[in-house]
Amino acid sequence: QEAYYSALGVISGFHTANGIAGDLGGGSLELIDINREAIGDGITLPLGGLRLQDMAKNSLAQAQKIARQELARAKLLKGGQGRVFYAVGGTWRNLARLHMEMNNYPLGIMHHYEISADSAQTFLRQVAKGEVEKVRGIEGVSKNRRSLLPYGAVVLQEIMSAMQPSKIIVSAQGVREGFLYSLLDAEEQKADPLISAAEELALLRSRSVHHAHDLVEWTGKAFKAFGIDETEDETRYRHAACLLADIGWRAHPEYRGRQSLNIIAHASFIGVDHPGRAYLALANAYRHDGIFNDGIAPEIKALAPPRLLERARVLAAMMRVVYLLTAAMPGVMPRLKWESRGNGALALVLPASLSDLYGERPAGRLAQLARITNRRLVLAVEGGPSVSVK
Structure with missing residues (x-):
């Protein structure tokens, strides 16, 4: 049952989840297969950090043996080869926090933080040695969480060995969020969480949400007219960026771009990866501060590949044209x-x-x-x- 609700938590937090979700608590580990909205086999294993530490009598070598034996029962891991492993739970979030600190990662947003398989292996070997106080960046993890990090690393090492995932993605959504998601009706469950959040911000902060909808439609047609192709996620991100395009209008003109970028880059959005988050933030910043302003948020720009950076500039340039012509008044843009x-x-x-x-x-x-x-x-x-x- 816990595995099932963990799966729903991950489904609620990602636009198209596809892989194995693992929820590591103090007493147990839940593993379950997810493919979009489809939930496959699941299993609960006695590999929670506190329980594993107790069973292994504080021996990390023994903990590794126990983890390997228990995970041999999780046949579903074989079906995860080359897919994503979604890491849920406080211990793994703190491991990810440590990985962020070690690599001077510029965005302190845990949800959808990605770690490549190669980077994870090197990092986990270091933490599993048990000398976490010597690991660079450990100051970023609270002291009462540090003792369980090596046990979380050991379990994740063994999962990676059995599963061979393409990468690890951290999910801030777990059992509790999954249970709440289960209470929604089918139509609400199908709603895109990113677009829903952007719509809410547009209602609260922009001059006209109707103008924002005009902008979504108009930029879609403009991208087609210019021959600019978009993936499914890029279309979603453009949609969200248009809904968010006017949320900083109340700020002083000198600070609209910076304020909008900070709100968007650090908002508690789900359903968007970190490069996508950078796209949303930069499109808004370029819209206010100029598309040729190379000094805008270099740390955020570092998160996005060249393709998304280019599209953020193009979208911002289109916004700069139509906001001048419409003054944020709905009904003008369709003409x-x-x-x-x-x-x-x-x-x-x-x-x-x-x-x-x-x-x-x-x-x-x-x-x-x-x-x-x-x-x-x-x-x-x-x-x-x-x-x-x-």
Whole structure:
């Protein structure tokens, strides 16, 4: 039953979980197979940190033997080869905290923290020696948690040996969150947790949530017009970034980008990995502080691959164009159309009724978008003037 609720906790915290979840408590270890919403075989083993320490009589060598013997019963681990191992529970979260400290990781968000298989093996061998006080970064782990770290490391070593996972991902969601998730109706369970949280923030902090929805729709069409492809997660992240695009409007203009970035980068979001979190934060920061401002949050930029960094800049450049034209008023954006012109040019066409918006500043913002996308862009009025910005 604990394994089942642990599985639901992981399912609730990840958009598409696929692997083996392991919930390590003080008395037991629950292992269970997860594939999206499907829950497979599960097992409970007497390998909780306190119990293992007691059974092994404080011997780490004996603890390793016990862990290996017990995990031999968990046949489901063989089915996890090449998939993700989701680590749940306080001891493993503290191991991850130590790994963060050792590697000077720039974001102190535990949920969805990833450790590669190779990095995990080296790290776990060091901790399993039992001399945790000598491990660099141990100051980041509370003293009353340190004694169980070697036992958690031993169990995780043996799981990795039996399972051969592609990587370890830490889940902050476990049994309690899984039980609460089980109380939701089917429709609520299907809701995307990232989009739900972004929607709530948009309602609380933005000038118009309807404008945010316009932005989601308009940028989707714009990405297609520019030939920018997106994965399923990239589409979700763009959606969330658009919902969050105006949450800093109440701040002083000099601090909107920084404040928005801090709120988003450190929010208690689930359903998003750390590179995706960086995408959300940077798109908002670039929107306020300029897409060519290379001094923006280097520690957050380090989390995102070049592909996401590029898309964050492009999305921000589009936001800078349409916020100038709409002033965050809903209903305007759907009237702004992209049209193909000769010589590969792409025109942003304003309806004649909005011709007063045509001018130097919108053309300047469009020129920034042209530069970042390497496209020839035109600002035009339906049946009226046009200006090429590249």
